[in-house]
Amino acid sequence: RGHHRFSNEIDKRVKHHLDDSLKPPGADDDKWELVAEEGEMKVYRKELIEDGLICDPLKALHSIKNVTAREMCHYFWLTDVRKEWEGTIENFSVVEVLDELTIVIYQTHRRIWPSAQRDCLYVSSMLKVDNPPPNGDGCKPYDTWMVCNFSVDLNEANPVAGCVRALVEIALICQTYVTPPADGGPITRDCLKCDIVYVANVNPGGWVPASVLRSLTKREYPKFLRRFTAYVQEKTKEKEILI
Numbered sequence: 053r054g055h056h057r058f059s060n061e062i063d064k065r066v067k068h069h070l071d072d073s074l075k076p077p078g079a080d081d082d083k084w085e086l087v088a089e090e091g092e093m094k095v096y097r098k099e100l101i102e103d104g105l106i107c108d109p110l111k112a113l114h115s116i117k118n119v120t121a122r123e124m125c126h127y128f129w130l131t132d133v134r135k136e137w138e139g140t141i142e143n144f145s146v147v148e149v150l151d152e153l154t155i156v157i158y159q160t161h162r163r164i165w166p167s168a169q170r171d172c173l174y175v176s177s178m179l180k181v182d183n184p185p186p187n188g189d190g191c192k193p194y195d196t197w198m199v200c201n202f203s204v205d206l207n208e209a210n211p212v213a214g215c216v217r218a219l220v221e222i223a224l225i226c227q228t229y230v231t232p233p234a235d236g237g238p239i240t241r242d243c244l245k246c247d248i249v250y251v252a253n254v255n256p257g258g259w260v261p262a263s264v265l266r267s268l269t270k271r272e273y274p275k276f277l278r279r280f281t282a283y284v285q286e287k288t289k290e291k292e293i294l295i
């Protein structure tokens with residue numbers, strides 16, 4: 053991985069997510085509210101208003117079969133396939149390439165009536181976590197990968213006129229669990245399970261009606277997790293295991 057002007061910022065945020073985001077809700081005293089539950093997927097939210105803006109932190113846990121952490125992060129990070137699973141962005145562009153796994157993205161979101169359209173400009177970095185903290189239930193993951201998306205303020209991005217800049221701090225943390233076949237045979241996809249923690253902290257950057265934004269996020273995050281995880285299972289099912 054190359055060194056660039058955001059390397060230290062990435063390391064700082066990765067450390068924060070490993071120390072804080074990997075903890076399941078309820079482990080800390082914070083009051084996470086379960087807002088959606090579908091099978092293995094649990095979506096939690098905290099109500100938070102900062103400077104009069106709705107900045108509700110979101111944390112989602114999910115566990116999906118037959119894929120690896122690296123595959124999950126790869127398809128989340130790869131912009132070539134972004135439009136195949138991301139239903140809420142209107143447009144995006146890669147503003148800068150910092151190294152082979154770190155880019156800067158500018159994107160516009162579909163307008164949330166009656167408020168102004170939002171855009172965001174963020175660093176998106178995918179990395180393997182070398183020394184993950186031990187998780188609660190004792191069984192060790194085979195590996196841990198993460199994608200970290202966080203807003204930066206660069207003036208060269210030519211923003212879409214009229215957009216209000218939203219600020220994002222997002223992480224997808226994935227851990228692979230491998231159950232070798234009893235007969236000692238090769239590892240196949242049905243030996244794989246990927247546990248996911250997705251955290252999203254979005255500051256809308258300006259006024260949005262609380263009821264509109266909260267009902268939208270309550271619907272959109274579970275929809276995104278359902279659609280994205282199904283997409284990765286489908287995309288990888290005939291492919292060589294990327295681990």
Ligand SMILES: CCCc1ccc(-c2ccc(S(=O)(=O)CCO)cc2)cc1[C@H]1C[C@H]1c1ccccn1
Nearest residue numbers: 140161170201218220222254256260269272273276
């Ligand atoms: C007024 C705030 C608008 C708003 C700006 C931005 C985002 C947002 C940005 C990035 C990512 S991601 O996970 O990095 C995938 C790449 O796009 C997810 C969400 C969400 C909302 C809010 C609208 C909510 C929402 C929730 C879930 C999915 C999409 N949008």
